[in-house]
Amino acid sequence: MNAPVNALDHSAPAGQANGIIDCDIHPFPRPGAIEQYLPERWRRHVAEYGKFTYGMYAAIGAYPRFQPYLSRRDSFPPNGGAPGSDVAFIREQLLDRYNIAYGVLEPLLGGNASRNLDEAAALCSAMNDWQASEFADPEPRLRASILVPQDDPEAAVKEIDKRAGDWRFCQIQLGSKTTEPIGRRRYWPIYAAAQANGLSIGLHVGGTFSTAPSAGGWPQFYVEEHHGLVHSMQNQCASMIFEGVFEAFPKLKIVLIEGGFAWAPTLGWRLDAHWAKMRDEVPQVKRPPSEYMRTNLWWATQPVEEPEHPEDLRQVFDWIGWDRMVYSSDYPHWDFDDPHQAFHFQMTETEKRQVFRDNALSVYTFR
Amino acid sequence: MTVLPSGAIDCDIHPGVPEIKQLLRYMEPFWQESFVARGLDGFDMMSYPPNAPITCRPDWRRKGQRPGSSLADMRRDALDAFGINLAICNPLTGGQIAVSETMGAAICSAVNDWIIEHWLNQDSRLRASIVVPAQAPYLAVEEIERRASDRRFVQILMPVACEMMLGRSYYWPIYEAAVKHDLPIGLHAGSMYRYAPTSTGWPSHYVQDYVANSNIFEDQLLSLVSNGIFVKYPSLRVVLLESGVSWLPGFLWRAIKTWRGVRAEVPWVKQSPADTIRENVRLTVQPIDAPPDPNTIERLMQMIDSDRMLLFASDYPHWQFEGDKVLPDGLSPALRQRIRIDNPLETYPRLKETVQ
Numbered sequence: 001m002n003a004p005v006n007a008l009d010h011s012a013p014a015g016q017a018n019g020i021i022d023c024d025i026h027p028f029p030r031p032g033a034i035e036q037y038l039p040e041r042w043r044r045h046v047a048e049y050g051k052f053t054y055g056m057y058a059a060i061g062a063y064p065r066f067q068p069y070l071s072r073r074d075s076f077p078p079n080g081g082a083p084g085s086d087v088a089f090i091r092e093q094l095l096d097r098y099n100i101a102y103g104v105l106e107p108l109l110g111g112n113a114s115r116n117l118d119e120a121a122a123l124c125s126a127m128n129d130w131q132a133s134e135f136a137d138p139e140p141r142l143r144a145s146i147l148v149p150q151d152d153p154e155a156a157v158k159e160i161d162k163r164a165g166d167w168r169f170c171q172i173q174l175g176s177k178t179t180e181p182i183g184r185r186r187y188w189p190i191y192a193a194a195q196a197n198g199l200s201i202g203l204h205v206g207g208t209f210s211t212a213p214s215a216g217g218w219p220q221f222y223v224e225e226h227h228g229l230v231h232s233m234q235n236q237c238a239s240m241i242f243e244g245v246f247e248a249f250p251k252l253k254i255v256l257i258e259g260g261f262a263w264a265p266t267l268g269w270r271l272d273a274h275w276a277k278m279r280d281e282v283p284q285v286k287r288p289p290s291e292y293m294r295t296n297l298w299w300a301t302q303p304v305e306e307p308e309h310p311e312d313l314r315q316v317f318d319w320i321g322w323d324r325m326v327y328s329s330d331y332p333h334w335d336f337d338d339p340h341q342a343f344h345f346q347m348t349e350t351e352k353r354q355v356f357r358d359n360a361l362s363v364y365t366f367r
Numbered sequence: 368m369t370v371l372p373s374g375a376i377d378c379d380i381h382p383g384v385p386e387i388k389q390l391l392r393y394m395e396p397f398w399q400e401s402f403v404a405r406g407l408d409g410f411d412m413m414s415y416p417p418n419a420p421i422t423c424r425p426d427w428r429r430k431g432q433r434p435g436s437s438l439a440d441m442r443r444d445a446l447d448a449f450g451i452n453l454a455i456c457n458p459l460t461g462g463q464i465a466v467s468e469t470m471g472a473a474i475c476s477a478v479n480d481w482i483i484e485h486w487l488n489q490d491s492r493l494r495a496s497i498v499v500p501a502q503a504p505y506l507a508v509e510e511i512e513r514r515a516s517d518r519r520f521v522q523i524l525m526p527v528a529c530e531m532m533l534g535r536s537y538y539w540p541i542y543e544a545a546v547k548h549d550l551p552i553g554l555h556a557g558s559m560y561r562y563a564p565t566s567t568g569w570p571s572h573y574v575q576d577y578v579a580n581s582n583i584f585e586d587q588l589l590s591l592v593s594n595g596i597f598v599k600y601p602s603l604r605v606v607l608l609e610s611g612v613s614w615l616p617g618f619l620w621r622a623i624k625t626w627r628g629v630r631a632e633v634p635w636v637k638q639s640p641a642d643t644i645r646e647n648v649r650l651t652v653q654p655i656d657a658p659p660d661p662n663t664i665e666r667l668m669q670m671i672d673s674d675r676m677l678l679f680a681s682d683y684p685h686w687q688f689e690g691d692k693v694l695p696d697g698l699s700p701a702l703r704q705r706i707r708i709d710n711p712l713e714t715y716p717r718l719k720e721t722v723q
Contacts, residue, residue, distance in 0.1 A: 066628070066629045066631075066632070176567070177566065177567055178567055178568065179568060180567075180568045180569070181565060181567050181568050181569070181570045181571075181575070182567065183570075183571075184570075184571060210568070211562065211563040211565075211566060211567065211568050212562040212563065212566070213566055213586075214528075214532065214562070214566060214582070214583060214586035215528045215558055215562050215563065215564050215565060215566070215579065215582070215583050215586075216527065216528040216529060216531075216532050216533065216558075216562070216583050216586050216587055216590070217528075217529070217530065217531045217532045217561070217562055218531070218532065219532050219586065219589065219590055219593070220532065220534065220535065220590070220593065220594060221593045221594075221632055221633055222629060222632055223589070223593050223625055223626060223629050223630070223632050223633055224532075224586070224589040224590060224593050226625055226629070227585075227589055227621055227622060227625045228566065228582075228585075228586055228589065229566075230621060231565075231566050231579075231582035231585065231586070232566045232567050234579075234582060235565040235566055235567040235570075235575075235579060235582070236567055238565075238570075238575050238578055238579070239565075239567065239570055239575065242570070242571070242572055242574060242575050243571060243572075260617075260621055262616070262617030262620055262621070263614060263617045263618075266611075266613040266614050266617060266656060266657075267578075267614075269613055269656045269657050269658060270578050270581060270611055270613070270614070270656035271578060272658075273654060273656050274421070274574055274577055274578055274654075274656075275574060277420045277421060277686055278419070278420050278421065278573065278574040278577075280420075281572050281573060281574055282572055282574060303624065305617065305620050305621065305624075306620055306623070306624050307616070307620050307670070308619075308620065308623070308641070308672065309669075309670075309672075312616070312669075312670055315666060315670075316617075334628070335628060
């Protein structure tokens with residue numbers, strides 16, 4: 001019943017002109033790689049104080065993970081180093097193998113998570129140089145994300161303006177966990193810069209873990225916390241809609257990455273139902289909340305939902321809208337979604353084109 | 368004893384808890400003096416501001432009255448209007464969220480006395496949840512023991528967001544008392560506000576706090592399942608009150624998937640979380656966040672894939688639906704029967720005692 005359906009069986013032959021687009025690839029630095037792009041002052045600072053994030057451990061997150069580097073066991077490059085650190089092996093194991101036309105780099109290195117805003121700005125800038133020089137330059141199918149110190153919007157906008165015209169960057173990245181809900185006005189300069197530059201924003205799960213993982217407190221286990229990250233995405237959707245972000249920036253494009261999507265239709269219903277009663281509290285919201293979800297939001301597919309009845313996944317796609325879904329693999333992480341294996345129901349040719357390619361082309365800036 | 372030929376069982380109805388001064392007579396002298404001497408009142412929960420639209424449906428609001436405070440109104444607008452034979456009162460009180468353990472316990476205990484006198488003794492259709500200070504599980508257990516012999520108390524009531532995640536061992540004494548006395552645990556939307564109301568911080572608007580309740584229900588189910596609460600207390604029933612319902616299928620799919628990936632972390636969780644939740648967890652049907660179209664409800668019911676989980680509830684006087692549409696269109700007659708009567712009777716062992 002849950003046998004995989006080869007979604008790409010009938011897709012067009014290889015080549016960048018018709019290859020698929022992968023919205024979530026995680027690059028990882030070789031030892032010392034980021035540091036070489038940092039000014040000496042910050043190199044020393046990072047060496048002494050670390051990234052100084054919100055949390056209890058100096059170097060790792062609160063919830064111990066389940067795999068070294070969060071990665072597939074077979075993704076360690078044969079020439080050594082960490083998964084995602086060797087362009088040649090990414091090419092072999094991912095880009096060539098699955099005929100990927102463009103892959104969006106999503107570094108999860110906590111550059112923007114420091115409580116020290118100057119450190120965050122320095123790290124983001126260094127990581128931007130690193131992605132561009134060590135990934136996009138040698139392999140132009142890989143495109144970088146503009147990392148920004150979002151809690152210092154002025155510095156964030158400076159970084160966006162610096163990178164916006166550079167072909168190697170295709171989006172701005174923010175974490176799904178921010179120190180304040182992401183719709184609040186302190187972040188609006190970032191949206192103004194994104195809209196002005198025609199750049200989409202990829203909201204990837206993670207970010208600054210500055211609040212309890214739940215309004216009910218701290219879960220005990222990773223199995224809870226990992227699932228709970230989905231809620232940060234839901235909160236950010238609600239926040240952007242209710243704070244009026246999409247009224248102020250109607251052309252803003254937000255891609256929600258690695259936060260699941262089966263919740264999207266039901267969240268839309270919930271927002272609509274309660275907005276209908278309490279809209280006098282949020283006069284800046286002019287349309288039913290679910291309508292903004294259909295014009296300004298996209299969902300990356302990984303980790304794909306696996307309903308108990310596989311056809312229910314088609315229902316979820318129908319409810320969200322086929323034009324809103326973009327494929328992502330999460331390479332090289334452990335819960336990687338193989339484009340041939342991940343979807344347990346049959347898509348039509350048109351649907352495949354939308355999910356694996358066309359929708360992403362309408363969102364990202366590939367030059 | 369009430370006879371139950373056809374009437375529905377309302378599993379979430381809210382008598383409006385009065386101001387502190389009307390509860391003083393149920394308190395010990397120390398607390399009577401404290402509240403008066405300190406001039407303390409205004410313990411309404413931030414989760415339900417008395418004048419917010421959600422807290423009272425416009426046509427049920429009476430000028431100058433606290434929402435749900437009149438039994439005559441409740442009879443006319445809910446019990447009689449919806450053909451309800453039994454209704455479980457879930458009082459929402461600041462006692463449940465007070466920072467002070469003993470002050471919280473004093474208010475909760477007074478509310479339980481008040482509900483006996485003003486509601487349970489006045490209408491034989493009414494039952495109630497025991498309001499407890501979950502801030503102090505030992506005091507919560509004392510309150511449960513004090514009330515358990517009155518079989519009209521059919522459930523233990525807690526806000527869905529407390530001081531710790533509810534699977535933590537800190538709360539186990541409450542679950543032990545629940546199982547011992549055939550009392551399900553009712554988790555109601557609402558928060559102690561010990562943490563930011565969303566996992567991304569403090570939103571600007573009440574409506575955002577309110578919709579984020581569904582996240583907390585999910586978090587607590589994960590906590591209860593992952594901490595092995597239903598392995599340790601297999602007969603424990605947890606009822607989610609005012610949760611929104613439609614989030615359930617997507618949540619179950621992800622819970623199964625994540626558990627499959629990292630179940631080695633919680634080896635005592637031997638069966639799929641979805642199986643456990645379908646067995647041990649129930650949800651009241653107001654609100655049911657979905658479009659009014661019957662096909663969507665039908666698809667949702669197929670995805671929930673259990674005719675045992677949903678419980679009839681009006682959520683009176685909270686504003687969730689218009690007219691008498693307590694149940695949405697799109698439910699089969701058999702499922703309606705289960706939701707209105709059979710499921711509540713199976714969930715609350717003490718309700719059965721009143722059925723002939």
